[in-house]
Amino acid sequence: MNDLKKLLEGEAVRPLIGRLALALDDGNFAAFLALCDDPFNYRIRVWSPELKKQMTWLEHDREGLTELFKSLPEHLQRPGRLHRQVTVATVEPSNTEDYLVVTSSFIAHHTSLEGQTQTLAVGRYLDIVNMSAEAIVLTARDVMLDTRDLGIGLHVPL
Amino acid sequence: MNDLKKLLEGEAVRPLIGRLALALDDGNFAAFLALCDDPFNYRIRVWSPELKKQMTWLEHDREGLTELFKSLPEHLQRPGRLHRQVTVATVEPSNTEDYLVVTSSFIAHHTSLEGQTQTLAVGRYLDIVNMSAEAIVLTARDVMLDTRDLGIGLHVPL
Amino acid sequence: MNDLKKLLEGEAVRPLIGRLALALDDGNFAAFLALCDDPFNYRIRVWSPELKKQMTWLEHDREGLTELFKSLPEHLQRPGRLHRQVTVATVEPSNTEDYLVVTSSFIAHHTSLEGQTQTLAVGRYLDIVNMSAEAIVLTARDVMLDTRDLGIGLHVPL
Amino acid sequence: MPSRSSDAWNTPPALPDGSVVSGDVYTDTGVYADEVRSIYGQTWRFACHESEVPEPFDYRLIDHCGQSLIVIRGDDGQVRTFFNVCSHRGAKLLSEPAGNASAITCFYHRWTYDSRGACTGIPRPAGYPKEAVSKQSMGLREVRTDVLHGLVFICLADDGPALTDFIGSALDQFQDMLTGVPLEVFHFNRAVLACNWKAWHETNMDLYHEFMHVVLRKTQVNAMPMEDRKLITFANGHGGSGGDLKAKYDGYQGFSGRGADVPALPGVGPADFRFMNLFPSTAIISRGTVIRIDTATPLGPNQTLLEMRGLGIKGEPEEHRRIRQRHHNQYWGPFGRNVPEDMIAAESCADSFRSEAGRYQIIARDENLTGQDDAILRGFYQEWSKRTGRDPRNPTGHPQGRPVGQ
Amino acid sequence: MPSRSSDAWNTPPALPDGSVVSGDVYTDTGVYADEVRSIYGQTWRFACHESEVPEPFDYRLIDHCGQSLIVIRGDDGQVRTFFNVCSHRGAKLLSEPAGNASAITCFYHRWTYDSRGACTGIPRPAGYPKEAVSKQSMGLREVRTDVLHGLVFICLADDGPALTDFIGSALDQFQDMLTGVPLEVFHFNRAVLACNWKAWHETNMDLYHEFMHVVLRKTQVNAMPMEDRKLITFANGHGGSGGDLKAKYDGYQGFSGRGADVPALPGVGPADFRFMNLFPSTAIISRGTVIRIDTATPLGPNQTLLEMRGLGIKGEPEEHRRIRQRHHNQYWGPFGRNVPEDMIAAESCADSFRSEAGRYQIIARDENLTGQDDAILRGFYQEWSKRTGRDPRNPTGHPQGRPVGQ
Amino acid sequence: MPSRSSDAWNTPPALPDGSVVSGDVYTDTGVYADEVRSIYGQTWRFACHESEVPEPFDYRLIDHCGQSLIVIRGDDGQVRTFFNVCSHRGAKLLSEPAGNASAITCFYHRWTYDSRGACTGIPRPAGYPKEAVSKQSMGLREVRTDVLHGLVFICLADDGPALTDFIGSALDQFQDMLTGVPLEVFHFNRAVLACNWKAWHETNMDLYHEFMHVVLRKTQVNAMPMEDRKLITFANGHGGSGGDLKAKYDGYQGFSGRGADVPALPGVGPADFRFMNLFPSTAIISRGTVIRIDTATPLGPNQTLLEMRGLGIKGEPEEHRRIRQRHHNQYWGPFGRNVPEDMIAAESCADSFRSEAGRYQIIARDENLTGQDDAILRGFYQEWSKRTGRDPRNPTGHPQGRPVGQ
Numbered sequence A, B, C: 001m002n003d004l005k006k007l008l009e010g011e012a013v014r015p016l017i018g019r020l021a022l023a024l025d026d027g028n029f030a031a032f033l034a035l036c037d038d039p040f041n042y043r044i045r046v047w048s049p050e051l052k053k054q055m056t057w058l059e060h061d062r063e064g065l066t067e068l069f070k071s072l073p074e075h076l077q078r079p080g081r082l083h084r085q086v087t088v089a090t091v092e093p094s095n096t097e098d099y100l101v102v103t104s105s106f107i108a109h110h111t112s113l114e115g116q117t118q119t120l121a122v123g124r125y126l127d128i129v130n131m132s133a134e135a136i137v138l139t140a141r142d143v144m145l146d147t148r149d150l151g152i153g154l155h156v157p158l
Numbered sequence D, E, F: 001m002p003s004r005s006s007d008a009w010n011t012p013p014a015l016p017d018g019s020v021v022s023g024d025v026y027t028d029t030g031v032y033a034d035e036v037r038s039i040y041g042q043t044w045r046f047a048c049h050e051s052e053v054p055e056p057f058d059y060r061l062i063d064h065c066g067q068s069l070i071v072i073r074g075d076d077g078q079v080r081t082f083f084n085v086c087s088h089r090g091a092k093l094l095s096e097p098a099g100n101a102s103a104i105t106c107f108y109h110r111w112t113y114d115s116r117g118a119c120t121g122i123p124r125p126a127g128y129p130k131e132a133v134s135k136q137s138m139g140l141r142e143v144r145t146d147v148l149h150g151l152v153f154i155c156l157a158d159d160g161p162a163l164t165d166f167i168g169s170a171l172d173q174f175q176d177m178l179t180g181v182p183l184e185v186f187h188f189n190r191a192v193l194a195c196n197w198k199a200w201h202e203t204n205m206d207l208y209h210e211f212m213h214v215v216l217r218k219t220q221v222n223a224m225p226m227e228d229r230k231l232i233t234f235a236n237g238h239g240g241s242g243g244d245l246k247a248k249y250d251g252y253q254g255f256s257g258r259g260a261d262v263p264a265l266p267g268v269g270p271a272d273f274r275f276m277n278l279f280p281s282t283a284i285i286s287r288g289t290v291i292r293i294d295t296a297t298p299l300g301p302n303q304t305l306l307e308m309r310g311l312g313i314k315g316e317p318e319e320h321r322r323i324r325q326r327h328h329n330q331y332w333g334p335f336g337r338n339v340p341e342d343m344i345a346a347e348s349c350a351d352s353f354r355s356e357a358g359r360y361q362i363i364a365r366d367e368n369l370t371g372q373d374d375a376i377l378r379g380f381y382q383e384w385s386k387r388t389g390r391d392p393r394n395p396t397g398h399p400q401g402r403p404v405g406q
């Protein structure tokens, strides 16, 4: 029953994507990493119409991300809270068995310490999800940003 | 087949959350209440970084909500239309059998009578859903707002 | 197992809605049309509180849309990129067997060539989906806009 | 040298008066204040179509330079206009853009008014000094209102020329169409553009920009010899077609057959294109089967509110209406082929002048009121100059050097 | 004639001085600059409740006309206020709106300050000229601060009357309530409104607008005879209730039983309504079981920051707190019955005056300080006039004709 | 007294001329207008890297104080710059930020231009007066353009010093790096900040703020003795490192090994830090393996457009590029460790001065052009003062009392 299998997969992937967003919104980086595979790859990618090139604005493996998260308290960070609304658009098989390719759209809002909310960025997540692990985990994420002007930049993944 | 059960549940919850949002957007409060349990509890909660306290900005049981809806025509209300986009992030068992805990992210936009749209608020719904009822219904909702400056306030639930 | 059937349907519809949005965002109109039925009907509808009338701002059958897409390169178009975030709210049977009625909420953002993102419009898609076709396809879409002031208009479907 | 230096660029082209316009007319705040006062405070301006307030007490809110006005049909059937402002403390009386208001009750302290602008009620009136604050003294601010061929016009000034004097014969060619059958507005949309109001209105007055629209390049430019076109200008800054221009709909995919499917409006054929630009900023345009009326009001030097209407025949069969709607949308809908292009053009030019990179507009085409003559634009600026007392070529009287050291 | 012409509309109503206010007080930029300087730069203004900074080093950030201030309790227990600005290059010292800061370290170059505003550290100080840039010379800007009945007030001016002189006896009626039990802020919200600060404050000073709120129409208007109400005004522009107004909660569905469920505050019954408006823009309001304090600061002529607090009894049982919170929210929460209505009213009037469609406000009700007398409003504008040196009827001295050619 | 009164706060610190800057330089609109005219209208400003327009007809749009410019390589290989504005009615000619345009056709009425700025086509030209509106007279506005070490600079003024005169020897230390290997831009991003352009540029000129960045606290502050650092200032307001500063990458988790993995740029080691700030607002910075160029242009007194580039070696292996990109991003990407911190700092100070809570900036550090000397900042303001004719300590000439009654 192939349909049912696909169905189960689709349904299983969605809460993972949901949980990842909630964890980042809460600044709960341990929870985020607990949902990530090892090895893991994270990138923020942006198309530059000025250079006609795909740029990489952030790239980290699991170790790099872990270090980043550890160093955050020492950094001067943009205050406030992020809110990522992520909608899974498609779930597809990948070239590798047990791995799915998940494409989601997201909208990120920023709420200042004064409680005012503004659109920060929109884009897509291109995710590779590992279905073979005990718990389903994220193996790789490419954040494809539409938005290129973020005003003040960020120390945390989008 | 535990997976299938969870799957069915997840899938069953989603349209409820969807319908609740559509009903509120349409100002169809009867339809909203028809999707709510009896008893029912509704709260809007906001973390105050000024007071370091969780505040409650609105709390109603079913009767209170019903009265509120009935009184709306007599109130001077912010004109225009709201649009709530709600994405279910996680569906989880609760401590009580037959009840699920559903966490969703939402973005609310306001469109003025002149047809101009602005972001109003972002936040999460923390919902308790009763699966044992004939039709699945919402038993309790906590609206957790990121946004604290709403400009002119609202007479209606978010 | 009626529930399971509904479930399968719901799950099957979601990626179609997702793919349609991604295709439009990418300006990949061939991909969009490949997901549409023949015949197909597309409308943008707006309620006018000034006229107390439902207005139609765009209406095309499959042929009309095809012509529109073909003519786009010759038009002077608003530069930048659109981002449609679509969340399926409800999936319901229609009057006709094999056809489902799907209601979704959407938020459309526009990102300028300079990379700045703004909310463009919010509204709903009222879709008729044909489940009997080999691949599930969109038979009709009514875009119901909340937003009426779009600034500069658009040459492309929302 | 083919390119130009800063000096050359800043020197106005050597053209006769009236053929060149400085970018300062779009950006200077003093110019803008003068326009609001001497143009929008003094001239007649299109407000809405009479069919939008068909019955007694039917009203329609109008935005005039940011001021909210109520156009309302009185109990006596007469259309009047009032500021949408309470006499007491200034609250807005009505908020829904249209409706029926047999009595107007202010939400704030419940003062009431009737459809002729009289104050009809003041709660607990004894609290007030008797004469200074009484129903007699607290009526609404009425705005002069008149109706021509079903079009409702308003004028903020108490005195001045009558509407018919202001319009003259500019609308004669639309009389049949506007009065021969009962009309109805089936399309309305508002858009706030990031440009000066004149930049928008220029897109309506400028024939030469047909080249921008692929639809017009394919259906209009070659539909009749340029020299057979007739343009016309009128006193008070109005101008438009002096005879119908033609369209060959077959030239554009998807437009062919247009007009065979629904009756044309009185007095025109399906492929006839007729237009009149009323000073300061209203355009009435017909394309055989359908009429568009657009009107722009300034919200600021670089912010303009555009209101666009599409008109069809009242009571026509639903299928006709649907086709007429399609005809309207093809050119003029917010998702149409032409109007988004015009909006892009208006904002693009506005950008250049706002940053003072652009300095002058050339409106020097002279084709003896045929073809793509700029005469309508020149007529507009002549009237503009008369009313503002400013020279379009150098409206601020500044020396020619530019801020950015050019 | 019942409606009014442009001329009639633009002529101020024939009312005694102090009973009519021109819309220019809300919109003119010169008026606004004067207000910021002569009112917000000179008078005492409510900042926060003392319980918000209970312990040494506890601080609370305050926004005063766009300026960020730190209210902090010193190591010695005294509450002081400083500009939230580093002496070195102007960075903001603290960003969290509240917290505990035993030392204040500027993030930019790590200069440090203590809780009394002294500069306590400059990294690598040898790089600076010794005396001009030293810990001794580089202290923070201190703002005069005083506490009355637990309310913290600030005054930007170094000199001038003491807080008690400024307030006079205006807060006497609140003394029991504010000091009889330990209080605590359980509700706080900020909102930026698109109106002038006075338009907001007027909603607090104006009794006559009870008619706007369905809740008050049903519970307050008929709770006691109008002539038994007592209003009172004080020197320096303050004014409020001179005796408790009453509410009949049973009149409104869902409000009945209010007050039976939780102890009232000291000195009042559950249905007593008491309020005092402090010049320039703070309102203290109690409704039996709960206190609201709101304070407005201008961010621009048409932009106002509103800060609203709800106060309950410190250490009360959780169930009491929950009920008090509900009592607060019923009227005053961002999702309450009244406050959103007041906000709509304030923005609505602001719109009219901003576009110059609205011209005058009438504050002429005279009921001998009973009922819905406008005396509090008149008292406010009298003080306003004294401080700004401008006449509320014509604050700009312009001739009466209006820009939009009226 | 350690804290300061209003009077004390408003009195400029007793420092020599040039060591104190009033907040008015960031906020006053008259100051701003002067800057746009006398600085951005007169000096050479970095536009882009030559590699961004490698082939004939390649162009790149540039934003200069809100004005859109086209930098284009002509058919003859020469790089020129034109206003992106049509000579006819001011439409923007190109909208894609980069591309190849062998002919430039205006979308509005289809006038055409070539890569040297000549007008090459006017549709239906007979409609125009022959000489005043002709291809000969209607060329684009050309902007002086020159290239130094691969860097393209523009100057709006027709006359004035040549680029090499303006730069002097300020870029000598970058010559090897910029010309020793072919370079290529691999990173570009724009950000609009809510601060004055000088507040941003100060973050580049100010060594003392190393203390803000945890990365620099751990890798740079202790990498070499402060007194061994060499800073240098040049005529015309430029200033930077006079010898390489050092970094100890091992001090920061995740940075160690940096430089061992990819060849350093010509003339420097992997841990060398070199920077030059060109007046008015361009910074060229290298950190061993990678170059950053950032340039700020004002969009308003409190709005600044920042354009940031990262440069690597053209044609290098993909793996090298990826590492270089990482090196770039570690410090300078929008998600990097340092640049967001600098942006926060710039906006934070801007906030204080905008509200007039902040009054003065102290730039008085004197370490004999070593360590964290403020000499580069002082050099900048000296040039600023020469060009604007204003005194940084009191640029408006106002008496020292502040609006908010301080």
Ligand code: FES
Binding pocket: D086, D087, D088, D089, D090, D091, D106, D107, D108, D109, D110, D111
């Ligand atoms: S403002 Fe209209 S009744 Fe008071």
Ligand code: FES
Binding pocket: E086, E087, E088, E089, E090, E091, E106, E107, E108, E109, E110, E111
């Ligand atoms: S600005 Fe505070 S230490 Fe420099």
Ligand code: FES
Binding pocket: F086, F087, F088, F089, F090, F091, F106, F107, F108, F109, F110, F111
């Ligand atoms: S504006 Fe460029 S051709 Fe007319």
Ligand SMILES: [Fe+3]
Binding pocket: D203, D209, D213, D338, D342
């Ligand atoms: Fe056009």
Ligand SMILES: [Fe+3]
Binding pocket: E203, E209, E213, E338, E342
């Ligand atoms: Fe009220």
Ligand SMILES: [Fe+3]
Binding pocket: F203, F209, F213, F338, F342
């Ligand atoms: Fe830095």
